Amino acid sequence: MLFSPACERNQQPIRELLRQWLPPGARVLEIGSGSGQHAIFFAKALAGLDWQPSERREALNDLAERIALEGRSGLAVAARVAEPFELDVDQAEHWPSNDFDALFSANTCHIMAAGSVANLIAGAAKGLKPGGLLLLYGPFRDEGIPMAASNAAFDAHLRSLDPGMGLRDAQEIGRWAQEQGFTAMADQPMPAQNRCLIFRLA
Numbered sequence: 001m002l003f004s005p006a007c008e009r010n011q012q013p014i015r016e017l018l019r020q021w022l023p024p025g026a027r028v029l030e031i032g033s034g035s036g037q038h039a040i041f042f043a044k045a046l047a048g049l050d051w052q053p054s055e056r057r058e059a060l061n062d063l064a065e066r067i068a069l070e071g072r073s074g075l076a077v078a079a080r081v082a083e084p085f086e087l088d089v090d091q092a093e094h095w096p097s098n099d100f101d102a103l104f105s106a107n108t109c110h111i112m113a114a115g116s117v118a119n120l121i122a123g124a125a126k127g128l129k130p131g132g133l134l135l136l137y138g139p140f141r142d143e144g145i146p147m148a149a150s151n152a153a154f155d156a157h158l159r160s161l162d163p164g165m166g167l168r169d170a171q172e173i174g175r176w177a178q179e180q181g182f183t184a185m186a187d188q189p190m191p192a193q194n195r196c197l198i199f200r201l202a
């Protein structure tokens with residue numbers, strides 16, 4: 001089964017952040033769920049959580065395998081992990097309408113091309129209920145400020161693999177979010193030079 005050591009390291013601090021920000025019984029759409037470890041870990045801890053994992057077509061089988069194996073028992077009271085569905089942020093027709101209280105995505109913005117991140121934010125504006133939260137976790141950069149050494153090395157590594165990948169500028173993400181009707185709520189520092197950018201839809 002697909003396994004992410006990064007999820008193992010970051011899942012506890014992210015869980016505490018979600019505990020703080022999500023309304024009780026929140027219906028959450030996750031973009032780029034990968035191994036599904038986050039979905040399971042959060043649904044084991046947060047009562048009433050209704051978590052919808054999603055992935056691109058090529059990664060959907062790996063995700064579905066974990067959800068089928070671990071997503072049906074041992075969850076917190078009234079929590080649920082739904083059957084994963086296909087969602088490529090660049091495919092406008094994949095996006096649901098106005099269904100979700102929150103959208104969460106971890107470690108995807110630096111993997112996607114910049115245009116796809118903008119599409120993610122536009123899709124979030126469509127998929128969230130009014131007042132819904134957008135939470136983007138991962139390493140980000142800041143306009144005009146040198147990156148921490150570990151993030152600079154990671155950014156260079158990503159760009160050497162594919163010039164379209166790389167750490168995204170938090171200010172640029174903020175502008176895209178504002179254009180889609182979001183208000184910036186928090187830029188929460190997380191362990192190992194990561195952050196969670198949190199926005200609320202009007």
Ligand SMILES: C[S@@+](CC[C@H](N)C(=O)[O-])C[C@H]1O[C@@H](n2cnc3c(N)ncnc32)[C@H](O)[C@@H]1O
Nearest residue numbers: 004032033034059087088089106107108111112
């Ligand atoms: C580094 S992995 C992160 C997976 C998981 N969220 C985690 O934290 O371990 C990046 C994920 O982004 C997904 N991804 C990349 N491009 C995407 C797109 N256009 N639409 C949706 N997901 C995408 C990949 O399939 C991959 O699962």
